[in-house]
Amino acid sequence: MKMKNSELLKAFRYVWKNQRIWVLFSALISLFMGLIPITNLWVVKELINEVAAVLGGAKQEYTASFLLLLAQFALLFVSSAVLKGQELLDKQTEIKLDHDLQQMVMQKTSSAPLAFYDVPAFHDTIERVYTGHGIRFMQPVKNIFEIGRYFTTLLSFFAFLLSVHWGLVLVSLAGSIPVLLVLVRFGNQRFHLRFHQTPLAREASYLKHLLIDRQAAKEVRLFQMKEFLLRGWSDKYRKNSQELLKLTRREKLAMIGMDGLTALFYVSAAGLIIWLARTTKVTIGDFVALGQAVQGTQGAMNGIVTHLARIHETRLYIREFFQFIELDLSAYEIKRGTAPFPRPLETGITVDNLSFCYPGSERYTLRNVSFSISPGERIAIVGENGSGKTTLVKCLMGLYRLSEGQIRFDGLPLEEIGESEFFRNLTVIFQDFMHYDFTVRENISIGQLEAAADLERVKRAAQKSGADRFVQRMADGYDTYLGRSFRDGEDLSGGQWQKVALARALFSDGQVIILDEPTAALDPRAEMEVFQKFDQLTQNSTAVFISHRMAAARMADRILVMKDGALLESGSHEELMALGGEYQRMYDMQAKWYV
Ligand SMILES: Nc1ncnc2c1ncn2[C@@H]1O[C@H](COP(=O)(O)OP(=O)(O)OP(=O)(O)O)[C@@H](O)[C@H]1O
Ligand SMILES: [Mg+2]
Incomplete structure (x- = not known):
């Protein structure tokens, strides 16, 4: 009672x-x-x-x-x-x-x-x-x-x-x-x-x-x-x-x-x-x-x-x-500390023996994954569908509690870094990024809305991603509403949306940029542009991108190959080709289609 x-x-x-x-x-x-x-x-x-x-x-x-x-x-x-x-x-x-x-x-x-x-x-x-x-x-x-x-x-x-x-x-x-x-x-x-x-x-x-x-x-x-x-x-x-x-x-x-x-x-x-x-x-x-x-x-x-x-x-x-x-979510929660994010990153990111199992699932999606990323390095992750690439990114972002293992930034465990600090310094655009029914300007500056007033900065990001070209032609430019659910906005094509999302990533001043399939919807020329300019686009930041395009992955400093939740191979394009393993198999298979 x-x-x-x-x-x-x-x-x-x-x-x-x-x-x-x-x-x-x-x-x-x-x-x-x-x-x-x-x-x-x-x-x-x-x-x-x-x-x-x-x-x-x-x-x-x-x-x-x-x-x-x-x-x-x-x-x-x-x-x-x-x-x-x-x-x-x-x-x-x-x-x-x-x-x-x-x-x-x-x-x-x-x-x-x-x-x-x-x-x-x-x-x-x-x-x-x-x-x-x-x-x-x-x-x-x-x-x-x-x-x-x-x-x-x-x-x-x-x-x-x-x-x-x-x-x-x-x-x-x-x-x-x-x-x-x-x-x-x-x-x-x-x-x-x-x-x-x-x-x-x-x-x-x-x-x-x-x-x-x-x-x-x-x-x-x-x-x-x-x-x-x-x-x-x-x-x-x-x-x-x-x-x-x-x-x-x-x-x-x-x-x-x-x-x-x-x-x-x-x-x-x-x-x-x-x-x-x-x-x-x-x-x-x-x-x-x-x-x-x-x-x-x-x-x-x-x-x-x-x-x-x-x-x-x-x-x-x-x-x-x-x-x-009052629901107690502590079983899922990651207790975050208040430490500032190391700026600039000096020794980089280390992932140590990471294993992960989605809540309610019995199967391990990631198993004993270990690698490290040096500051300024450009990493590509490749692997078959369902091999755990996106899951790895979610873990890197601290969105889930790890089942085992540790992720560190300059030796500082992920959990000790304050949450908003953390998201300021790590920017990610997911495969299934959101199309917001907001203005172009808001869509690009969504991670840092307080800077939305800085139109020059919004434009710079859009120029880098290639969005600026079509935004210029819109009736209200950067203040055009995207989507048509609420008002007479403009709708974008899949590739145009992707350019907006890319601009969203480039707008941030994060030290680490993670892009999950950033060019999947882009036409060959736009894709080539993105990857050729990749260094310049992500200057001053460490970049991780996930791609099924082996030719794009080739441009990375280092490539991580995932299979069934495990990290199978790691090295530069030349090293991995010389290794003659999964990477070489994937690369050759795709190369066949393009000759
Ligand atoms: N929220 C979830 N709950 C349970 N299982 C999930 C969840 N999300 C993904 N999975 C499972 O985890 C595995 C890895 O998925 P993930 O999205 O990481 O693969 P991926 O390598 O990114 O694949 P793709 O190349 O298709 O993007 C898949 O088998 C998937 O079924
Ligand atoms: Mg994925």
Whole structure:
């Protein structure tokens, strides 16, 4: 129980800290609204008695009736106005809380170790905690105030009923207990249903995404995937919604039963009042008021019970939110120190006996890899698809925790270097670099946006990579938006995008530049240019590039040959050719095509 409530307490504390005024106002409004029903009851009772007296001829005077009518109007109007005001205040608070809490989730996801994204269960959790927090955090607070409001009403009605007969209190109370049980039970079931439906819901939304996404649109048409995707989406959607419907049906049936029970208790109470009327003096106003009080008591009880059940249900969601926010990722995390990156690099990078296994995988993707890179050296990495080249780069960048081994920069272990320092000094353009729907200028300066204002520097990088030529021709030059998803931007060809990405790498003042397949999409002339100018492009930096073009790899000072996660050979082109191993085999195979 203690553990259960700690989540609620945390939510309360959060709301109290951030939305104090809302909490105080809500408390006041609840108290006020709680007293409205009994006031209304009294007015109705008096009104009926007055009207009955007038109609029965016992009274000629209308003033009291009119005054009471006026009071009824005032009650209706004021309570509705107060409620609307409260709704407005609630909406404001919800928006604010939702903003802050969503931001907490995005903070968490964007600072989580990359390995986090390789585990499907994490994606399920993200999906569940992604939206609707504002309302969920407010809910328990609102529920409690609602309970307070109903409680005030309940007490006032009790006092009234007790003044007539204690049995009326008992009958009104008894009807509510089964309702509580039903509501709590179904609240639990709804939560668990949503929980186990998340994976399928995610698959459905993936299919939907493919049907909507611009990037996928070509292939969806060419491969005539429409039917396949639509059917898949529809099956998954229906499976989940049928389960939900089934639960809703059971819940509604149970509620009908409960409502029947409530009605039965009400009728019994009315019978009790009629029976009382035979022995005590009860006016028509009293009779109507007592009936209303019995019903009102039951309504208030149901209200309390419903809100208790809601607190219970919301608690489950809130618990998941905090579990996510407080999720301990230390198993994946790399504890980074605060040491500055050695500048300039003097002895270089050493990779010592590195082995790596992706989280959740049994197989080692890298095995006992050792090599070193001297400052200013140009290294090429070659190897078959899947031999572990990209994985090696991810490890070099410190994106994953190594299974075994060490990576050092001037003898300083990777983990000891402060993260932002580290990413400043190591620049990498991955094979699957991002095409951002931002301006050209932003796309190039993305790693150092604070320097984006320096147009000359952006231009220099673009000139080096060959992007400048086509950017010049664009309507807004470097301020042209790329991509067409959001506004009338310009779209680029695959090779043009690659030139932009290359400019992104050259823009940085990193000491080490790593390029994973930097020229795969470039035409032969552009590719030749890049590699011929490579020295000049990456002047003052150490450069590592991964390429399947053996002719390009040949220009490197040293070539590393990877196979099945291991470093097979290392040396200059001449050395490796003389060795007559994997490199020579790969080189000769490609050379054959080009003669
Ligand atoms: N996130 C991941 N989780 C589990 N396994 C992965 C992950 N990423 C890659 N792998 C596996 O690791 C192996 C090496 O992949 P990697 O991307 O490093 O190869 P590569 O040498 O870069 O290949 P290519 O030349 O095709 O780019 C592959 O067998 C791949 O299936
Ligand atoms: Mg790769």
